[in-house]
Amino acid sequence: MSPRPRSDGTDTPDVLMRQPEPWPETGGLFITLDGPSGVGKTTMGARLGTFLGSRGLKVCATTEPSHSAIGELARYGTHEYHGIALSLLIAADRYHHVETVVRPALERGEAVVCDRYLPSSLAMDQLDGVPPDFLWNIHRHLPWPHLAIFLTGHWQLCATRAAGRGNHSRFHLADQAAKQREVELFNQVADQLAAAGYPVCRYDIGDQDPDTVHRALAEQVAARLGL
Numbered sequence: 001m002s003p004r005p006r007s008d009g010t011d012t013p014d015v016l017m018r019q020p021e022p023w024p025e026t027g028g029l030f031i032t033l034d035g036p037s038g039v040g041k042t043t044m045g046a047r048l049g050t051f052l053g054s055r056g057l058k059v060c061a062t063t064e065p066s067h068s069a070i071g072e073l074a075r076y077g078t079h080e081y082h083g084i085a086l087s088l089l090i091a092a093d094r095y096h097h098v099e100t101v102v103r104p105a106l107e108r109g110e111a112v113v114c115d116r117y118l119p120s121s122l123a124m125d126q127l128d129g130v131p132p133d134f135l136w137n138i139h140r141h142l143p144w145p146h147l148a149i150f151l152t153g154h155w156q157l158c159a160t161r162a163a164g165r166g167n168h169s170r171f172h173l174a175d176q177a178a179k180q181r182e183v184e185l186f187n188q189v190a191d192q193l194a195a196a197g198y199p200v201c202r203y204d205i206g207d208q209d210p211d212t213v214h215r216a217l218a219e220q221v222a223a224r225l226g227l
Contacts, residue, residue, distance in 0.1 A: 023143060028106030029057070029225060030143075032117035035151035036182045040205060040213065044151065045115045047214040048221060052111045055227050060105035063115040065090060066097040084134065087125045091138045094121070098143060118142055119150065119193065123185035127178060144198060147224055149217065150190045152183060153205040199224070 023030065031048065033041040042063075049059040065071035070093040074086065081089060094117070105112045122135050194200040201220055205213050221227065 023103075023106055023146075026107050027109040029111040029147075030102060030106060030114070030145040031111065031147045031149065031221065031225075032114045032119075032145045033149045033151060034116055034119035034123075035186055036153070036179070039151045039153045040210065041115050041151055043210055044149075044214060044217055045113050047210070048217060049111075049113045051214075051218045051221070052113070052227075055222075057111040058109070060101070060110045060112045061115075062097070062101055062112060064097060064117060064120070065093050066101065068093060068096060068100070070096055083129050086128060087121065087130045087135065088138065090121055090125070094118070094139075094142065103143075114145075117145060117148070119148065119186065119189050122189045122193075123182065126185055127182060147199050147201055147221065148193065149221075150186065150200060150202045151205060151213075152186060152202065154183075 029052070031052075033045050033048075035041055045061065049061045053059050065074040070089065074081075074089045074093050077089070078086065102112050102114070118139055121139065122132070125135055126132060190200055190202055201224060203213065203217055203220070208216075
């Protein structure tokens, strides 16, 4: 699927020019967090969950790859599976995760906070040599979140944090060039999704401490979702 040139200079694949079927109106919220490894997604996801709970919402905290059998295979199989094979495995887990975890929680009126979603595949799988057109197409039936948070930061800070957590994935062993490219790809994907109308919310952590980042994100989430 070739990109469609837009007036702002951003190329957005045709497959993303329309939103999939929206979620049912149940009062539930679906918030995703994406960005390079080590940028603080897990920490901020937990804090956002606490914030949403303080607003009277029941929170479902989840992650991708999920903890299903498919997800565990994808999470710990990066040394065995590569390229399109790994990409399809992760996509299968994502669709299964939406139908078995995300959708039921939203139907119950809960706030789902998900650590990684579609943007992570659109960026990370390209690092593994998967063609962008292939990625856009296999995810074209995936529902959009109500808010997609993109965290970004300097590649060196992200790489240091990721290394400090231990390496269960070969992506954590990438060299400097790959780490820099990872940050660039997430920024590029954010531009493309925003141009398509995807509900992108960006935040550069800079050298801020977690409390400062959380306060800023909580304000943006409250403003964007009318909390």
